[in-house]
Amino acid sequence: MAFVARALRRSKPLISSRCPVTVASCRWISPTAAAGSPEAGAAVAPADPELPRPREPVGGARVELPSNSEDALEVFVDGHAVRIPKGFTVLQACEVAGVDIPRFCYHSRLSIAGNCRMCLVEVEKSPKPVASCAMPALPGMKIKTNTPVAKKAREGVMEFLLMNHPLDCPICDQGGECDLQDQSMAFGADRGRFTEMKRSVVDKNLGPLVKTVMTRCIQCTRCVRFATEVAGVQDLGILGRGSGEEIGTYVERLMTSELSGNVIDICPVGALTSKPFAFKARNWELKNTETIDVTDAVGSNIRVDSRGPEVMRIVPRINEDINEEWISDKTRFCYDGLKRQRLNDPMIRGPDGRFKAVTWRDALAVVAEVLQQVKPQEITGVAGKLSDAESMMALKDFVNRMGSDKVLCEGNGPSPPADLRSNYLMNTSVAGLEKADVFLLVGTQPRVEAAMVNARIRKTVRATQAKVGYIGAPADFNYDHEHLGTGPQTLVEIAEGQHPFCSVLQSAKNPVIIAGAGLFEREDQDAIFSTIQTLAKKYNVTRPDWNGLNVLLLHAAQAAALDLGLVANPAESIKSAKFLYLMGADDINLDKLPEDAFVVYQGHHGDKAVYRANVILPSSAFSEKEGTYENTEGCTQWTIPAVPTVGDARDDWKIIRALSEVAGAQLPYDSLQAVRDRISTVAPNLIHVDEREPSTISAEVKPPVKQQVSSTPFKTIVENFYMTDAITRASKIMAQCSASLLKK
């Protein structure tokens, strides 16, 4: 917290010079107070010249001033003039001026509550200190954040807050990253005057993810506002009054939201902490690695906190374009799956049906030998839903070199629309959804398929009353929506203009259609997508200035796989396979696989497909490798290794590279950079990291479709939000969630 650092810096000379003399006199932290002592003066003088230094906005934030100068106004913060847009609060004005105001209840993504009073500042001509978070800035306002009045006000508030706050920082999981702890270093007294009994509050049971120690709560109501506004589950409330006030659900109720973990981050104190992380580690002993999440196709930006070889927790990183500052519970809590059921040695299934650990050399030799015996057309490679682009590139090159073109990625269906990128990407972009005013969801349930996309839709619906129409199996939504129908028939009706929802689409300015990737698995997918195409043309969904036609993908690997062209038909490839190479593919249907087929499973978890495997090659999980992933909106991102790999595991692409050499079809790359160079010749967009490469070609060039839509209703694709891949299926926390939070 920058302001704490600043306050401490200022107070330093003070502490060193005055504190030993009188404790009471060093309670205000202000540069003037220290001016009396010579050494303090010397320390302060160069840093504190007469003329105020211009400062940078807090956190390097950019402020966009409205083009119309009427809509901007000027205020003075500690003597600096700053220009801000109309409607900013005093606190925001201070942030623009580079002054971080202490706060507890204010959160930039939630509504303003103004109930902690920590943000008090002095405003000239105002008789009392004002709560800056709730006070709109007025032209010419003279705001003072560093005066004795402001300091004293904050100290007063702090003393009140600490009055009923337990002194349990040593056993509190928030310790070290607690706003109250930090700010009390700057504004807290070294002793309390409160001699009564502290209040105590009964802890609430919010489920397997969020641990509550309600006595620590300071009633900032951030969690209540988060639950109501962002998560859309109105379960939390503030109950009682006065000193008996507490946060709770009144009736015993678990927090059944896929975003519930975020209350852990927004709670400024240790009242809401992570249950799985409780008492596991102190945050200052953790190594932070900034990486991305692969449990769904959104690619939320995360920070993996690890200690030694162990991932201790996962927290979000801010990325305004993708996940803002939230992540789903699956992203946050799947990490214990990384420690369970891991494959750590190459293994060969013996004649007795049991696996025996062998060396890499032996394992690769066995695989290569089998490879020599099968016909090229009987070789099939399947990439799993968590695969990175590098390994998929290597797999494709390898299978091709062996003479087969049967290489695919699970989840992409029999004939994925891989020709045009715009046919499988979220063309509006996740952040762009906020501009939409009508949503038509076709066969997709974003709440379970991509929780962060759902959060955006909800945000838009809340802010602009956007309309949502949904076609698909009955599902849970956390915003107002209209269930138009369950099958493609409804879609056809809308396309033909015979449905009441047509008028809504007709009057929409920026309509958005989101089709689920689950449709790829349908027999009639071509017909469905062409109906959607007609629909889009009819209602002006794609215009030069607006592309509202989207496909919401399901898996992290999907977009890159389609870019790289892993598009073989799974049913045919599996049926004819004698040599099946599964690269982390667990959800592919192996029923049709011939009895005598030889199956190599390369992956990090002993999951479903291992039962059928003949050879196991252990590879590293997303937290252990550097890999390229493309999310559903076409943004390429990298994972960064946070922890060492388990046992004898290797990176996926390296295993394939090694195998290719043993099998006599050596791939021409030996380093990650070389693989990426190879990728750039196939899909250059996968090289431009952290950039969203929108698709430019319009869909017009498609050949006409003769197929008819069938009447089979759309299926629910994700049955269990908490368990969708090998990592989450191995996670104990996710198992607890599925047991207690899913509606039966």
Add this chain to the structure above:
Amino acid sequence: MAARLAARRLLGLAAASGSASEVAARRLAPSPIAAAGYAAASRAPVSRPFSTALNYHIDSPENKPDMKWEFSEANMKKVKEILSHYPSNYKQSGIIPLLDLAQQQHGGWVPVAAMDAIAKIVEVAPIRVYEVATFYTMFNRAKVGKYHLLVCGTTPCMIRGSREIEETLLEHLGVKRNEVTSDGLFSVGEMECMNWSDCVVISDVKINFIHISGLHWQGCCVNAPMIAVADYSKGSEGYSYNYYEDLTPKRVVEIVEMLRRGETPPRGTQHPERKNCGPAGGNTTLHGEPKPPPCRDLDAC
């Protein structure tokens, strides 16, 4: 560690010499404050130091969320009437009057099921109704007696002896706070100032001020200590809510007994010489026309 060792040593000593144990125990008490706290806690008959009951719901046979609860037909009309006061998109403004109605209908308390029903009527999430119901102490969320006695616990009443009044009541009825007597007739609760929460301005000196400024409101703090009796014995039609002021422990027991016999004790001040909230024994001031402020010539305007 050293302190703990010392304490253990002391305990050992105390055990060895029986007579010294009391002294030792007293010295062992963590601090004078805490000791005082324990002492107070053991003396006070109340289970919770706040005026309200628990802020969360505990299932009981008569209060469960999955029970069915509906407004009676007559009250449904009232519900419509109440909601007609508010714009249709601000139905939640009706939560408080609806809770009140539900409370009258349900014998003085609102079960969770009723709160859920209200939430449905005003189209908000149930928690929004729970928030309101827990905020206002006049909504009882657990069963109360036919006569619910509320003792004012705010400063003026407290200074004038409301603690003794409550103790007497609890002792006389043999219940704890927020408990119902076995015959279901009485329960005792605590309430905050029943004036216009203006009790801050109240003290003996202020009596005249209130009198002058016409703040007769409901008597209240002027006649501290006081209790309010909510009478649910006659359903939502015959419902009454009366104040009994200037109480003494003796008088409050008399009032309870009268209620038990089905009589209606005279409401308002119980002071024989006081009329409403005037000073006891008649006015001591304001015998004539009040003098106009000297700074202003009233005739001129």
